[in-house]
Amino acid sequence: MKILISGAGVAGLACARELGVRGHDVTLVEQAPGLRLTGTPIDIRGAAIEAVAAMGLLPEIRRRRVRMSERTWFVDSAGEPVARMPMAAVSDSADDIELLREDLIRILADALPAATAPATPPATAPATAPATAPTIRFGDAIVAISEEPDGVDIRFVSGLAGRYDLVLGADGQHSAVRRLVFGPDGDHLRHLGVYFALADHPAEADSEGPNSLYNVPRRMAGLFRYGGRAVAVFQFRSERLDFDHRDLDAQKRILADAFAGFRSWRIPELLDAARADPAFYLTAASQVHLPAWHRGRVALVGDAGYCPAFLSGRGTSLALLGARFLAEELDRRGPGPDPAPGHSEAFARYEARLRPHVTRAQDRVHGGRDRMLPESWGDIAARNKALRALDTPDRL
Ligand SMILES: Cc1cc2nc3c(=O)[nH]c(=O)nc-3n(C[C@H](O)[C@H](O)[C@H](O)COP(=O)(O)OP(=O)(O)OC[C@H]3O[C@@H](n4cnc5c(N)ncnc54)[C@H](O)[C@@H]3O)c2cc1C
Missing domain, CATH: 3.30.9.30 (D-Amino Acid Oxidase; Chain A, domain 2)
Structure with missing residues (x-):
């Protein structure tokens, strides 16, 4: 399928990787002029660790692990340590992995599939489509989305336009895709x-x-x-x-x-x-709360759809898990001669699998x-x- 992803953060890069390796034709648009590498260390927890393991990224992520929270103290006005960050309260388990946001972004970007189309077609059809290299366009963003019966028409800030089978909004807490398709921020953002x-x-x-x-x-x-x-x-x-x-x-x-x-x-x-x-x-x-993360051929992934707020320490885990679930569900084949399931069913299954994780993360923020x-x-x-x-x- 021809899939457009808005936003090259954790969710967008993870989606591009997971969909690219499954043979989808992916275009990623990021409004910044390059990958945004700032950010304090972030955490990968619980089921997201299994997701990055399934993506083959766990060894590299473990290699880049830091232990910043363990070295964090509350200090007094003279700079003297007065109390230590309570690790039991900030982590889910000893398996949680803390790493620089910059390192995670680079790991995901490096894991994007390269062009792998064989020079001569194989004699027999492969069981799965060959991986396809995503196209990344920096300094551009979606300005208009119009869904038609057989695709989504997109106009970009750059003046370019295109038609896609599916559009994924992975453009963060202030998602433009969410605003264009699901309505104004005020309806969904809880400060x-x-x-x-x-x-x-x-x-x-x-x-x-x-x-x-x-x-x-x-x-x-x-x-x-x-x-x-x-x-x-x-x-x-x-x-x-x-x-x-x-x-x-x-x-x-x-x-x-x-x-x-x-x-x-x-x-x-x-x-x-x-x-x-x-x-x-x-x-x-801010948290993002939406009754559904998909509408027609458009779905939201990561903070765009279900930001738990940085205070939860779980936004990155949800973004990774969401990308993995979404790609798996879009890829799931049913029985029969034309087994490709519709995108609506795939989006609904993605949401059903992820919703309990999101609810748990959003509920744990006030402490x-x-x-x-x-x-x-x-x-x-x-x-x-x-x-x-x-x-x-x-x-x-
Ligand atoms: C620069 C930066 C620094 C961060 N620092 C921290 C931190 O220190 N601690 C923390 O807990 N979390 C931080 N976060 C947020 C954290 O990365 C996310 O909460 C989490 O990883 C979920 O990722 P995401 O991909 O859904 O969102 P994000 O990581 O926010 O990625 C969204 C991406 O979409 C792009 N984008 C936004 N609007 C558009 C648009 N209209 N069109 C195209 N692209 C668009 C953004 O530039 C960004 O690259 C930071 C995010 C960014 C972008």
Whole structure:
């Protein structure tokens, strides 16, 4: 089938890989000029570990494993460790794999099938279609989707147009495909009252030390070091803010305003790093809730359809699992002379398999917010005390 995927993040690349190896003719459009490699380490958990194993990616993912959360401390204003990240509360099991988002994106991109069409056709028809190399187009995005009885007509920002059998929206929390096909963000995005920001801090790249998180009421600033780089991270509680997701200066101002008046620990220095970073990233902790993730020939995968919010630590796992389930279901053959099942049934089975995983992930988000962003100085002290009581003495 001729399949268009919007978004080359975790979900989009995983879909392109899984559909390409099954012989589908895949085009991937990504609005950024290249792969977006920023991001703190992410987690692969539970059933998603089986999914990446089935995709043949587990050995490389394990090789790239980091243990950042285990090296993370809450610190006081003098930088002294006061409590440690509770691993039992943030992980599902000891099998969880933490790795740099950048590494996962590269692993998925490297795993895209290359053109493998044989020079001469085989004498007998192969049991499965040969893998097909996806086409990736950067700096382009869908502007219009029109479903016809035998395909979907697409117009792109670039002026290009095309007809596809299926369209997959893997374009993240603020999915354009979702907006165009399922309606405005306001109908589906649930803001959880928290924002997250991330900026490179090159001046600290060669420094040593644990990863530090520092709280003031309703806010957290931190410094993480991994893979030879350092990043400043921020979280803060806030009502929903309206801003243009393409306006970086506006986003940097939002962060500066959120921390205005707080100058303890390294907050001013970390804000300076944010101001200087051209790849600064700000996002809301929002969940996406939709009664169905497919309509006609269009389906959503990853954050676009069922973002659990970064506070859950499960968005990447759902994206990988969703891509795998979707590809398997589109590929499933029934009995009979014309066994290819319709896309509607395949989309429905994809959703039925994944829904319980999504519900569990979305339900588990609130503990993360209360732990990371206590409301008052008293709550911060109480959180630290409770974490110390949980920790083993040799780790304190
Ligand atoms: C730059 C970046 C940094 C991140 N950092 C973190 C982090 O530090 N911690 C964390 O927990 N999660 C982070 N995330 C989110 C995390 O990667 C996802 O929650 C999770 O992996 C699910 O992946 P996804 O593919 O559904 O969404 P995403 O990883 O968000 O990927 C969506 C992709 O779609 C592209 N896109 C968006 N709109 C369009 C459009 N209209 N047309 C075409 N392409 C479009 C985006 O540029 C992006 O490449 C980050 C995401 C990005 C994009």
